[in-house]
Amino acid sequence: MAKSPVQFRLNGSDRATFVDPGDNLLTTLRRGLNEFGPKYGCGQGACGVCTVLIDGEPHLSCLTLAVACEGRHVETVSGMADGPNLHPLQTAFMDNFAAQCGFCTPGMLMAARALLERNPNPTREDVIEAIAGNICRCTGYEPIIAAILAAAGNRSQRQA
């Protein structure tokens, strides 16, 4: 089967590649575009480690057909920092020891980012709900919840 071209914005830059028709976005990012931010966990939608933002909303890249991303904006953890300046969520994850092995972290950060863009002042329940599709085997979730709440607090303090 012939490969198909696909073009989309990736973290603000136009990118193009060729994919097999049934390729998912995760494979396309990792194998075709050397974008290793999103991880491959289950390939079934169950772990959330492949979460990316598509046009600002969280999607599971393992369950997204690559050709369906034509013309859309895909954002991964690699695009979160502004040059050497980490995103407040990234800083909060470090400060709150919210990563151990770090495997879930790219997906957690993307889920958290989607939440804070929609709701800058989330409650603890909002945070739990936002990361409900993301599995972490190491931290027990509490440091992650604390980090996201801390990042939200810092953001609202900066805006005040």
Added chain:
Amino acid sequence: MALDVRVATSMAEAAGILAADQRTRLLSGGTLVMRDVNEGRFLDGTLLRLTDPAYRQINASGARVELGAGATMAMVLANRDLAFLHPVARAVGGPAIRQMATIGGNLFAETPYGDFAVALLALDAQVMVQSGYGSARAIAIEEFLNARERGGAGLVTAVQFAKPQNAADFRFRKISRVKPKGISVMSIAAHLPNSGSRITQARVAYGAMAPTPVRARGVERALEGKPLDAASVQAAKAAALEGTRPATDAIATEWYRREVMPVHLGRLLAGEGR
């Protein structure tokens, strides 16, 4: 042979393609289809994408609601006219799944999935099905679900139902072991319109209590014409298991599902917490 992707720009075109080729599967949100692709269960055939904006349209401002089959759970959650359905849409997976999962796909999701379909069954929805290039015809959701296993249903374009006159008449509860996200041990939806404080046209539906979502006819009979009081709730609980055929799966045993269904039904009807 390999996998192919086609794009249809209108619902008629999509229905025509699906009717002409048994090896074509519609990719709606893709949350279940892509799993099959990733795991090599769907290697040889065509994935059909449908870009018709009408497929995703929601019309909910009037007394009759129409949800395009391509509308997602997130779109339901963003619609204020559909507030009574928000607990149902919120019960489906985590936020990323809800962004992708569609109403049409949920009608085909195998047990223990299909939580939204359970709500649609309690709302007496009509499923609009287009087979080939003709126009869509309405099929009662119960008939649609009974026929689902036989396959070849065509394209589901939309679902339609009357909006509950009073949002409090509609109740939904998903019972799962992992909170806030987790697969259903079971789900229950009830639409209990009342006139003069007596229930008329009671509809109660279960998920994960049979191979497809099913109506709880014994419960409906027990409630019909009665006020929602301790006696009718007790009678409903006694009839809770009529017509059920729960399975044993990774989430729960058949025995457990039978044991706890009357308890959760009783709490739902009595308006109690979990």
